[in-house]
Amino acid sequence: MFESAEIGHSIDKETYEKAVLELREALLEAQFELKQQARFPVLILINGIEGAGKGETVKLLNEWMDPRLINVESFLRPTDEELSRPPQWRFWRKLPGKGRIGIFFGNWYSQMLHARVEGDIKDARLDQAINDAEGFERMLCDEGALIFKFWFHLSKKQLKERLKALEKDPQRSWQLNPLDWKQSEVYDRFVRFGERVLRRTSRDYAPWYVIEGADEYYRSLSVGRIILEGLQAALKHKGRPKLQPHAAPLMSSLDNLSLLDSLDLSRKLDKDDYKEQLATEQARLNGLLRDKRMRGHALMAVFEGNDAAGKGGAIRRVTGALDPRQYRTVPIAAPTEEERAQPYLWRFWRHVPGRGQFTIFDRSWYGRVLVERVEGFCSEADWLRAYGEINDFEEQLHNYGIVLVKFWLSIDKDTQMERFKEREEVAFKRYKITEEDWRNRDKWDLYVDAVDDMVDRTSTEIAPWTLVEANDKRYARVKVLRTINEALEAAFKKD
Amino acid sequence: MFESAEIGHSIDKETYEKAVLELREALLEAQFELKQQARFPVLILINGIEGAGKGETVKLLNEWMDPRLINVESFLRPTDEELSRPPQWRFWRKLPGKGRIGIFFGNWYSQMLHARVEGDIKDARLDQAINDAEGFERMLCDEGALIFKFWFHLSKKQLKERLKALEKDPQRSWQLNPLDWKQSEVYDRFVRFGERVLRRTSRDYAPWYVIEGADEYYRSLSVGRIILEGLQAALKHKGRPKLQPHAAPLMSSLDNLSLLDSLDLSRKLDKDDYKEQLATEQARLNGLLRDKRMRGHALMAVFEGNDAAGKGGAIRRVTGALDPRQYRTVPIAAPTEEERAQPYLWRFWRHVPGRGQFTIFDRSWYGRVLVERVEGFCSEADWLRAYGEINDFEEQLHNYGIVLVKFWLSIDKDTQMERFKEREEVAFKRYKITEEDWRNRDKWDLYVDAVDDMVDRTSTEIAPWTLVEANDKRYARVKVLRTINEALEAAFKKD
Numbered sequence: 001m002f003e004s005a006e007i008g009h010s011i012d013k014e015t016y017e018k019a020v021l022e023l024r025e026a027l028l029e030a031q032f033e034l035k036q037q038a039r040f041p042v043l044i045l046i047n048g049i050e051g052a053g054k055g056e057t058v059k060l061l062n063e064w065m066d067p068r069l070i071n072v073e074s075f076l077r078p079t080d081e082e083l084s085r086p087p088q089w090r091f092w093r094k095l096p097g098k099g100r101i102g103i104f105f106g107n108w109y110s111q112m113l114h115a116r117v118e119g120d121i122k123d124a125r126l127d128q129a130i131n132d133a134e135g136f137e138r139m140l141c142d143e144g145a146l147i148f149k150f151w152f153h154l155s156k157k158q159l160k161e162r163l164k165a166l167e168k169d170p171q172r173s174w175q176l177n178p179l180d181w182k183q184s185e186v187y188d189r190f191v192r193f194g195e196r197v198l199r200r201t202s203r204d205y206a207p208w209y210v211i212e213g214a215d216e217y218y219r220s221l222s223v224g225r226i227i228l229e230g231l232q233a234a235l236k237h238k239g240r241p242k243l244q245p246h247a248a249p250l251m252s253s254l255d256n257l258s259l260l261d262s263l264d265l266s267r268k269l270d271k272d273d274y275k276e277q278l279a280t281e282q283a284r285l286n287g288l289l290r291d292k293r294m295r296g297h298a299l300m301a302v303f304e305g306n307d308a309a310g311k312g313g314a315i316r317r318v319t320g321a322l323d324p325r326q327y328r329t330v331p332i333a334a335p336t337e338e339e340r341a342q343p344y345l346w347r348f349w350r351h352v353p354g355r356g357q358f359t360i361f362d363r364s365w366y367g368r369v370l371v372e373r374v375e376g377f378c379s380e381a382d383w384l385r386a387y388g389e390i391n392d393f394e395e396q397l398h399n400y401g402i403v404l405v406k407f408w409l410s411i412d413k414d415t416q417m418e419r420f421k422e423r424e425e426v427a428f429k430r431y432k433i434t435e436e437d438w439r440n441r442d443k444w445d446l447y448v449d450a451v452d453d454m455v456d457r458t459s460t461e462i463a464p465w466t467l468v469e470a471n472d473k474r475y476a477r478v479k480v481l482r483t484i485n486e487a488l489e490a491a492f493k494k495d
Numbered sequence: 496m497f498e499s500a501e502i503g504h505s506i507d508k509e510t511y512e513k514a515v516l517e518l519r520e521a522l523l524e525a526q527f528e529l530k531q532q533a534r535f536p537v538l539i540l541i542n543g544i545e546g547a548g549k550g551e552t553v554k555l556l557n558e559w560m561d562p563r564l565i566n567v568e569s570f571l572r573p574t575d576e577e578l579s580r581p582p583q584w585r586f587w588r589k590l591p592g593k594g595r596i597g598i599f600f601g602n603w604y605s606q607m608l609h610a611r612v613e614g615d616i617k618d619a620r621l622d623q624a625i626n627d628a629e630g631f632e633r634m635l636c637d638e639g640a641l642i643f644k645f646w647f648h649l650s651k652k653q654l655k656e657r658l659k660a661l662e663k664d665p666q667r668s669w670q671l672n673p674l675d676w677k678q679s680e681v682y683d684r685f686v687r688f689g690e691r692v693l694r695r696t697s698r699d700y701a702p703w704y705v706i707e708g709a710d711e712y713y714r715s716l717s718v719g720r721i722i723l724e725g726l727q728a729a730l731k732h733k734g735r736p737k738l739q740p741h742a743a744p745l746m747s748s749l750d751n752l753s754l755l756d757s758l759d760l761s762r763k764l765d766k767d768d769y770k771e772q773l774a775t776e777q778a779r780l781n782g783l784l785r786d787k788r789m790r791g792h793a794l795m796a797v798f799e800g801n802d803a804a805g806k807g808g809a810i811r812r813v814t815g816a817l818d819p820r821q822y823r824t825v826p827i828a829a830p831t832e833e834e835r836a837q838p839y840l841w842r843f844w845r846h847v848p849g850r851g852q853f854t855i856f857d858r859s860w861y862g863r864v865l866v867e868r869v870e871g872f873c874s875e876a877d878w879l880r881a882y883g884e885i886n887d888f889e890e891q892l893h894n895y896g897i898v899l900v901k902f903w904l905s906i907d908k909d910t911q912m913e914r915f916k917e918r919e920e921v922a923f924k925r926y927k928i929t930e931e932d933w934r935n936r937d938k939w940d941l942y943v944d945a946v947d948d949m950v951d952r953t954s955t956e957i958a959p960w961t962l963v964e965a966n967d968k969r970y971a972r973v974k975v976l977r978t979i980n981e982a983l984e985a986a987f988k989k990d
Contacts, residue, residue, distance in 0.1 A: 341592030
């Protein structure tokens, strides 16, 4: 969920200053229109890691827009009056009216996370707080509110640097955030529980936006752009703005740096190492699947990736070590008529393996947020909603003890071209290349965005994505096998 | 929640047979249209008390409609295959396709209730199951499904009679329902947890319909009519049928017997008894509000009722015993401009009392499902959604320890006329009667429906409605005071 906010996004000062001029004007205009229409309120929730620029961003938003139409509320220690009423009361009383913008700092998410990180509450209570938050936001959106939820992120390394810099700043008031961020464990817990919260509360009508907080220019411009685009879309929408999904794109990658770009595709294995490691990992997988602890679990492996990235080859190396009774491969193509008559996830639910079983999905339920999104095979509302539905689905698998590994096999454009050409030239490979592959290639950039969004929204602690550097097939195959083995071993260890 | 399903609804055989002829034809026609359009599936969930006619109704629906387009699924003991997969799998695999009807017996609700009644799970686990169910149904409705949820109800007395009758039936297979309904405690627990489940999962897009199960004709015809009306509305609706609220009316009271009709309005108190009881109850209230246990609570009293039912007088008898610092009265009129710029419940949240305080609402948040519904001041979608929002709101009050009592002061039409006339005649009362009161009177029957729905959907174990027989003002005033006192004492006892 935080992967793409740890890749070092940044933009230079000149680009920033130029962009800000336009942005400010557009924001002011949108804000004026918001006031004129007075049809709905805007709520901006500010959360995330300490030192990732939360305060600075709020300050900036206030500078950029007309502060008379913005309420900035920071819910620090509750007042006596607030303490003597149900917890939601303090948020209700500060809600912005129609035509206004409320920026909520230290909101319900901060409170639940803080309490959980400190150990004041346990998971059950956290889940209840999450449900309350979901219900509250749903009600607000049903009533027309437009909600932006920002999570400012820093990697652990970035946080350390940031803390060091902040220490020298005498103005810094540490009282505001009583968590001791200098403890490495606080970061770990905050991120772990934060991910749980984001996974469960990111809905199409009130999604989370994860912002890498290290570079001030990137961070500020990203937030500004997201608010502007969301606001413009909501203002344009006729009729009541209730329960609208937020406009895509989900992430504004201003510096054109994507998660996929950050992969080191030059990684490779030489033939001897490959042979040895492949044999080791295959034997290990074989053993793990025969382990009696496997009876309490099941294994699902999802393969997605660029065309010609080597999904088929990787799958064959996985199954190569196994008895055919030990696994099933499910190739996902266009849905059948029966499948089209059912909710989207139905055709994947039917292939969920029973205990002790292993199912490989050659393409998967992620088709909705990849090919269906890019090709327009479903409505925007459908694929925007799908992230949440998929997370719910995978949570159910996880809760039942199913180990889920998800691979995106990534190659660069040149490598794909080479492989396409090779396929056209070699007779027995020709069936593997179609017109469609060439068409998909034209949409390369759209897929890059879709994959970035997909990983941001569905890589969770219970079902993380593994991005596989696949220019070198040998490296990719071993990485896939090893990842599966490690996931199984981790699950067995927890038993 | 079950109040109006315990008042002895029934219809005679002749009426039934005549109505069924038409109903069957219309159902078959709608079913055919459903198949032709093949735009959405229909899911009918059958739950409730043992012996309340669940099985019989399913059998009947199958007879009335084309059984080739209906899947009846009863989820009894899970199969081996089902046990080895996540719990939701067994429901997914049986989902009806678009254009088809699935009738689910022994569904997710039966399972969670059964487990909770038996004590296999506790409240936290029940709440998690409730959330899962809500998520699942939301997803199904997002994908277009039309869901009907029926709760077949019997009063405890009706159940006992029913069980006696069933005992003589050798065909009866008791294996299907392993709860021992002969135990009075089983009934109590089932109803209590059932109410929790219904309260939390009754949403505008998938509401519960509570059906009194004692009279076969009433029961069958009610279910048939609700399905027919809902189905026709969904078929008529252009575009994707996603997340549509169900069409009103919520309850088909076929026998014209309403909850309000079932009140004995002849109840009265003579002057001496009144004086004595009033003084006792007022003193009791005064004492309770000064009790130190009150510091951990707050008290909210809601007064709704027919025009001229005596709300003002009852409120004055409550406050008469108190020091003005002990309470606040909040009269609810049309919303101010500031209030209109906020979500509906905002103007009530702002008046939530702090710990130790007592607030009286002269009219309340129920305006949305009463006057706003009847007068069309809000959209149907708004008031249909409001029941769930109100229950969520009241749950938050309850969880915080606030004692909430809700009164509907009920008079009959004649009594209202008398009082209207009296008001017109007596100079100092003339300000109390307006044109609006006469207009409201014309809509008497619409209000009866609205009150019935309101009580059905918002009378919960945490915030029950008290219907007050108010033809006799003395009786009404004492009942109001006594109810408040009892609610406070019950809350203190639980501390």
